[in-house]
Amino acid sequence: MKKTIIGASIVALVTSTVAASAQELNVLTWEGYSDDSFIKAFVESSGCQVNATYVGSNDDFAPKLAAGGGVYDLITPSIDTTQLMIDAGFVEPLDTSKITEWNNIYPKFLEQDGIQEGGEYYGMPYTWGSIPFMYRNDKFETPPTSLAALFSDELKGRISLWDDKSTLYVAARLNGNMNIYDLSDDELANAQAKLIEQKPLVRKYWATAGELVDLYAGGEVWISNTWGGYQSALLADQGIEVTEFIPEEGAEGWMDSWMIVKGSPNQECAYKFLNMQLSEQGQCGVANVNGYSVANKAAAKSCMSEEQFTALHQDDPDYLDSLLLWQPLGERLEAYTNVWNAVKAE
Structure with a gap:
């Protein structure tokens, strides 16, 4: 800014x-x-x-x-x-x-x-x-373990990601770039390309906790990222069984x-x-x-x-060390924000 x-x-x-x-x-x-x-x-x-x-x-x-x-x-x-x-x-x-x-x-x-x-x-x-990932138990015979599941053609129209620049972190990790808070211009461009490629598979980018819960409850979404512990509990109150998981590519902490x-x-x-x-x-x-x-x-x-x-x-507060704790983007904030907005505008 x-x-x-x-x-x-x-x-x-x-x-x-x-x-x-x-x-x-x-x-x-x-x-x-x-x-x-x-x-x-x-x-x-x-x-x-x-x-x-x-x-x-x-x-x-x-x-x-x-x-x-x-x-x-x-x-x-x-x-x-x-x-x-x-x-x-x-x-x-x-x-x-x-x-x-x-x-x-x-x-x-x-x-x-x-x-x-x-x-x-x-x-x-x-x-x-943490910011783990979540899926509906009744929709997966084999539980997903990788971020790759959110880019699977078989789940077209059943995927949701948070309407937030942190979605770039997801794509970057899948691309093998773990320095998610200090991505180069090329790495940001690769994350952008990955998300644009994924976009036809996405049902909706969710903006609030309640919106994601409604998408799951209505059967529209089967897998997404989530605010760990919160949306899964709201779904449990409605009798909808979901499982949160930390993917092989890691998860963010906050x-x-x-x-x-x-x-x-x-x-x-x-x-x-x-x-x-x-x-x-x-x-x-x-x-x-x-x-x-x-x-x-x-x-x-x-x-x-x-x-x-x-x-x-x-x-065990050191559990936080196993996560990629969010960090300020500093002068790179504008670049990340612009790339995320470009993905949504595509």
């Missing part, structure tokens, strides 16, 4: 004339992160109303913050996007002394680049996990963090909210809704069964 655009974005944000009320929080976040199952109790106990706007991609954060016309108080970008939020001036440093459970966050997550700068933290680690938008007028409610989200209430709340792993080991240990604790790798 050009620095001139970032500068204009900051001006648009700061000069916005519409602000949330003193006891109201506007959060820009992912589906499930403000679910009534645990947010309702917070609202009742704190007196802070929570209004959620959902994103379908990390690429949504910057444009929505830059658009003005309103003030978001909190956002939850992933680790490949948090640095951009800091560089753009969209977020402010956290006062970690106001976050009770801060020292119970896995050290591994606090060490991550992208949530801290100049000795200050800008992001509070919240959830983490970590989402809460960040306070610069100039938020609702600091008191914001810190109450952060404390709730890092407590047992928020950590097991999101784990139960989304099926994601969480950042506070002590909270997870207190509120999860032994089976859930182990299944979510809460006893």
Whole structure:
């Protein structure tokens, strides 16, 4: 993103004339992160109303913050996007002394680049996990193990991929390029060609968790990538059996963090909210809704069964090392975005 655009974005944000009320929080976040199952109790106990706007991609954060016309108080970008939020001036440093459970966050997550700068933290680690692949059990006699299944002519019209630039990572890995966050122009061109070749096989690029669930439930899609643990659980609620798998070519990993938008007028409610989200209430709340792993080991240990604790790798955060943890694309962001848009426009 050009620095001139970032500068204009900051001006648009700061000069916005519409602000949330003193006891109201506007959060820009992912589906499930403000679910009534645990947010309702917070609202009742704190007196802070929570209004959620959902994103379908990390690429949504910057444009929505830059658009003005309103003030978001909190956002939850992933680790490949948090640095951009800091560089753009969209977020402010956290006062970690106001976050009770801060020292119970896995050290591994606090060490991550992208949530801290100049000795200050800008992001509070919240959830983490993988981007595995998923298939309907009743449609496969032999379970798929490779990304090649998503490029099979036999599955024409039954394939879906996330409407996100990370779909380029899928094609790159299938091409044998594992340096997915630093692809050369030629490697990006090869990934683009692979996806254009695949496009006639794709039923739809899914944009939200609910959209993918509906595609599976309607029998339109049999195999896709997925937000690990979340969409499979939603399908299980409908009696549809699916299996998640890590393909031979590997899978991406991610970590989402809460960040306070610069100039938020609702600091008191914001810190109450952060404390709730890092407590047992928020950590097991999101784990139960989304099926994601969480950042506070002590909270997870207190509120999860032994089976859930182990299944979510809460006893083994180094599991993250087996994944290709999302990284900021830096100056290559524009190139990746342009290539992905070119694939969709084909």
